[in-house]
Amino acid sequence: MNAEILTIGDELLIGQTIDTNSAWIGKNLALFGIQISRKTAVSDSKIEIVTAITEAFKRVDFLLVTGGLGPTKDDITKKTLAGFYGCGFRRDESVAAHLENIFARRGRQLLEINKQQADVPEICEVLCNEVGTAPGMWFDQKGKVLVSMPGVPNEMVHIMENRVFPRIKDRFKTPEILHCTAVTVGIPESLLSKQLEDFEKTLPPHIKLAYLPALNTVKLRLSGQSDDAALLKAEMTGYFDNLCEVCGEAIFVREDISPVKYIARQLIHNKIKISLAESCTGGFIANQLVTESGISKVFNGSIISYANEIKHRELGVPNEIFSTVGAVSEKCARYMCEAALKKFNADIAISTTGIAGPGGATDEKPVGLIYIGIATAKGSRVKKYHLFGTREQFMQRAANCAMMLVKDTLLQEFGVH
Amino acid sequence: MNAEILTIGDELLIGQTIDTNSAWIGKNLALFGIQISRKTAVSDSKIEIVTAITEAFKRVDFLLVTGGLGPTKDDITKKTLAGFYGCGFRRDESVAAHLENIFARRGRQLLEINKQQADVPEICEVLCNEVGTAPGMWFDQKGKVLVSMPGVPNEMVHIMENRVFPRIKDRFKTPEILHCTAVTVGIPESLLSKQLEDFEKTLPPHIKLAYLPALNTVKLRLSGQSDDAALLKAEMTGYFDNLCEVCGEAIFVREDISPVKYIARQLIHNKIKISLAESCTGGFIANQLVTESGISKVFNGSIISYANEIKHRELGVPNEIFSTVGAVSEKCARYMCEAALKKFNADIAISTTGIAGPGGATDEKPVGLIYIGIATAKGSRVKKYHLFGTREQFMQRAANCAMMLVKDTLLQEFGVH
Numbered sequence: 001m002n003a004e005i006l007t008i009g010d011e012l013l014i015g016q017t018i019d020t021n022s023a024w025i026g027k028n029l030a031l032f033g034i035q036i037s038r039k040t041a042v043s044d045s046k047i048e049i050v051t052a053i054t055e056a057f058k059r060v061d062f063l064l065v066t067g068g069l070g071p072t073k074d075d076i077t078k079k080t081l082a083g084f085y086g087c088g089f090r091r092d093e094s095v096a097a098h099l100e101n102i103f104a105r106r107g108r109q110l111l112e113i114n115k116q117q118a119d120v121p122e123i124c125e126v127l128c129n130e131v132g133t134a135p136g137m138w139f140d141q142k143g144k145v146l147v148s149m150p151g152v153p154n155e156m157v158h159i160m161e162n163r164v165f166p167r168i169k170d171r172f173k174t175p176e177i178l179h180c181t182a183v184t185v186g187i188p189e190s191l192l193s194k195q196l197e198d199f200e201k202t203l204p205p206h207i208k209l210a211y212l213p214a215l216n217t218v219k220l221r222l223s224g225q226s227d228d229a230a231l232l233k234a235e236m237t238g239y240f241d242n243l244c245e246v247c248g249e250a251i252f253v254r255e256d257i258s259p260v261k262y263i264a265r266q267l268i269h270n271k272i273k274i275s276l277a278e279s280c281t282g283g284f285i286a287n288q289l290v291t292e293s294g295i296s297k298v299f300n301g302s303i304i305s306y307a308n309e310i311k312h313r314e315l316g317v318p319n320e321i322f323s324t325v326g327a328v329s330e331k332c333a334r335y336m337c338e339a340a341l342k343k344f345n346a347d348i349a350i351s352t353t354g355i356a357g358p359g360g361a362t363d364e365k366p367v368g369l370i371y372i373g374i375a376t377a378k379g380s381r382v383k384k385y386h387l388f389g390t391r392e393q394f395m396q397r398a399a400n401c402a403m404m405l406v407k408d409t410l411l412q413e414f415g416v417h
Numbered sequence: 418m419n420a421e422i423l424t425i426g427d428e429l430l431i432g433q434t435i436d437t438n439s440a441w442i443g444k445n446l447a448l449f450g451i452q453i454s455r456k457t458a459v460s461d462s463k464i465e466i467v468t469a470i471t472e473a474f475k476r477v478d479f480l481l482v483t484g485g486l487g488p489t490k491d492d493i494t495k496k497t498l499a500g501f502y503g504c505g506f507r508r509d510e511s512v513a514a515h516l517e518n519i520f521a522r523r524g525r526q527l528l529e530i531n532k533q534q535a536d537v538p539e540i541c542e543v544l545c546n547e548v549g550t551a552p553g554m555w556f557d558q559k560g561k562v563l564v565s566m567p568g569v570p571n572e573m574v575h576i577m578e579n580r581v582f583p584r585i586k587d588r589f590k591t592p593e594i595l596h597c598t599a600v601t602v603g604i605p606e607s608l609l610s611k612q613l614e615d616f617e618k619t620l621p622p623h624i625k626l627a628y629l630p631a632l633n634t635v636k637l638r639l640s641g642q643s644d645d646a647a648l649l650k651a652e653m654t655g656y657f658d659n660l661c662e663v664c665g666e667a668i669f670v671r672e673d674i675s676p677v678k679y680i681a682r683q684l685i686h687n688k689i690k691i692s693l694a695e696s697c698t699g700g701f702i703a704n705q706l707v708t709e710s711g712i713s714k715v716f717n718g719s720i721i722s723y724a725n726e727i728k729h730r731e732l733g734v735p736n737e738i739f740s741t742v743g744a745v746s747e748k749c750a751r752y753m754c755e756a757a758l759k760k761f762n763a764d765i766a767i768s769t770t771g772i773a774g775p776g777g778a779t780d781e782k783p784v785g786l787i788y789i790g791i792a793t794a795k796g797s798r799v800k801k802y803h804l805f806g807t808r809e810q811f812m813q814r815a816a817n818c819a820m821m822l823v824k825d826t827l828l829q830e831f832g833v834h
Contacts, residue, residue, distance in 0.1 A: 012456070014452070015440035015444030016444070016627075016629055018440045023435045026431045035431070036432075038465070040456070041457075189488065189489060190488045223431075282706075287701045290701075293808060296723055299723050301720065301724055303718065303720050304707070305718045388523065
């Protein structure tokens, strides 16, 4: 079954707010076999809103609307909906009680403008919003369902999870939809698609393959749709196994997760400590790891050794390295990771040294050149890469390459699959 | 003048990708006096795309389309556009040469599937994409302009800035628009707007003030529109001076630039060396600084001292600190920044220690508590903050707070304005 999303608010159109609600709704309705077939954003304008609703109901029977439910004058969704359905307002007692409660708790006076948030179009069913002041509303008229929710992300999520999901199961017959996603690192989309050409031909019409490329990663997503849940699951499992087999080594993880996040979780789960000595990536990789909550269990710290004097003094890289092969070299990367392993009492240490650009390049060492080292108690090794893009992209690509090395080492030396 | 945005891609509808492009486009077209009146997202489906384009051209004369230009089978925008305009394809030689060049540089083989990226609908004008493989396309038929661009954010931005903006000036009659932007840090939007209430009343109708809040920064943007460029410039300068005067200390910089970027440039320009000892921000602040090209002149390195043993061993924080006041304390922050100053031969050193959450809080030390220290040859001081949000938001807010401390120190101790 298809549904549409309508987001209301000037702030979305002038780019003041990035709409994260739609992605959340799309992802979560997919679990009910409901596909979002279109998203529309319009301004806080009565005619724009009514036109968009009318158009959407020509295409689908289920419309999710967010935004425009605040207490101030510029928020007109509720009034517009009453106009659209040609009905008056009623004061909802449960919402009124909730508002009194919430204002009392915050020690704030309940103004008339606030009380009006309990006024809802007569024909709607109220979807109680326990985490905010504007209630959600469920309209079910002439076979068409419209859900109106606040645009505040956590309020929308609360109403969806607690009020809308249960109603969807009762109200709609939906097919089973399944997604299986794998993440590849270091293989361009075009090469992958060539590799998967024959596999794609084996897919039945109700199972589709999508390529979602990012910085040197490509997500491969199989999506299947059927009325027979058990059959679909078996089919999908088979095709997903085939897909992963065809891609072989290119598959980083058979799950929808970023490489760094996946490695962070593997390290935490297996209690394997990591540290880093970063030069050209300037703390990027460490910071990506630290973004994962719970990392403190396996991360004591790391160093950003940007200048040669710091590489020498803090990591013991001999000065003759700089005067002979230079800091951007296999040898320097090896010293760095080996020293970081000891300095931070880690089980695995990563080092990076390279030319992030745009400056700093020479004929022999172009922008994008990077050596990434990895050390464990058993020894160390260094790999050389040529990565391209802006400074930020260079760092992100380097992080993904580093995660490939860590993954390989986790498997080879720690038996972690 | 109004325009619309059409984004194409299943990944947007199933929520795998959050659309940041539309916000960027909306914000930047406003600089040309063009308002986005509607945004629509549809799937990679021929009929959906054609329908959406047809509908949009009933409402506006200018349509910006992103997505669906990859080399693989699921990307059908280019074919659909040729169908919509009823034209065939031609191979664009400049794009073909660019592709050969890019693949040679990356040491990759140019497959037929890649070569086909140089095939474009006959009637379009190619918008060269120097940072990627899929060219942008400009269609101008029957008074309606359609721009098709890749969905990859940096490629879209590149094409917009270098190819679309110049064409907009030629193609559409747009009034003179001027913007003056100042960035404030640490003052909530509601307080600023109260402070600026009287100032706003002095503004003539053709000059507007916008509040663009982000993580503990608010951009104040004055936008003026007129047919008389010289007069507008004089007016805008006067009002912008007034605005900055009313805000006083709250203004971080009278320019549209992030606090970290601004400080990085100030440090580089004045040859003042910075280093950091980060705990709870896990390298975030260092990495933000390192993102600025040329930072190596003033950044030798920094340390992420996550575990207490590293704070002790590498930074000399006495163990009794941990057993008495704890690592999240004013005293610990002071030891950390003073040690970082010496360890990395810096002129200014920043330290952070706090509770990023979601775990690790106690009754006395809630999630969001952070001490930020700053040291110079003249001494050190520590400030305590309560920051809220996710781990990433916490780190970003902490970075902005740290930049306020650096700015203040640059002024007080180094005479840098």
